[in-house]
């Protein structure tokens with residue numbers, strides 16, 4: 001095994017596919033794992049039964065390790081999802097916990113033999129996760145697609161502060177979409193990377209073609225942040241629908257007033273049904289690097305190859321700084 005993350009998860013490359021609300025299906029998780037990375041089936045946007053079905057699909061399509069993602073505050077009641085993960089535990093290697101307090105869940109999942117990965121966006125929360133027994137932290141910067149931490153720290157500044165603070169392995173997330181990003185994360189002390197947006201634009205992802213095509217067409221300044229008016233941050237693809245929400249947010253709406261625009265169903269109609277004018281689509285800032293819709297298996301292999309090449313090419317840079 002190449003490093004601690006590979007060892008912990010039993011994988012070839014320390015490249016993870018993040019939980020992807022609505023679009024993180026079993027076929028995608030399996031394709032990522034078949035490439036040597038670590039796929040994850042999401043619970044967000046799924047019923048517990050559909051989640052279990054996607055786990056079964058993933059298990060049929062790969063004999064490699066994969067996991068599940070549970071954004072804690074996403075579900076009004078987590079119990080059925082916790083039960084679903086426990087029921088599927090023999091097919092899973094790890095569970096990632098995000099968007100909420102992982103304290104009661106870490107021992108619960110560890111007790112049944114699952115590795116527990118906790119998503120964090122600050123030094124304080126990373127230290128807390130370590131103290132609570134997390135096997136690794138996934139440190140996510142504000143560049144990332146989907147719900148980000150309202151602390152709004154970008155990965156370049158946050159990551160080295162987190163890797164300096166904790167002893168458990170740190171996986172970097174947010175703004176990574178090619179081998180340069182992977183290499184940079186390792187330079188900042190990470191022992192793995194997690195990508196979200198890049199894996200949406202893949203053949204196996206169940207996102208609608210309209211969404212995938214918009215990701216391929218997108219340029220560098222293609223995202224906006226919604227929900228700031230209610231103290232949260234949701235990074236999505238810039239679109240007429242997203243701009244309409246931003247305009248409405250200027251009126252300082254209450255949560256109840258904003259809710260009709262930011263409910264999961266508004267994500268679903270665009271991301272799954274392809275009605276991109278009627279809903280919003282999660283998207284990270286590195287989207288401008290995505291040029292084609294490929295198999296997720298190839299995405300993982302290409303990332304690993306590119307990262308190796310970039311790190312190799314840095315040998316010439318070394319002479320600038322070294323003796």
Ligand SMILES: Cc1cc2nc3c(=O)[nH]c(=O)nc-3n(C[C@H](O)[C@H](O)[C@H](O)COP(=O)(O)O)c2cc1C
Nearest residue numbers: 018019020021098144145146174175196197282284
């Ligand atoms: C479409 C989409 C849906 C997401 N849904 C979730 C989710 O349900 N749970 C979660 O923990 N993170 C979620 N995220 C965050 C990703 O798991 C990942 O950490 C993030 O996308 C990494 O940043 P990147 O988009 O720049 O690659 C989502 C991201 C995207 C793009």
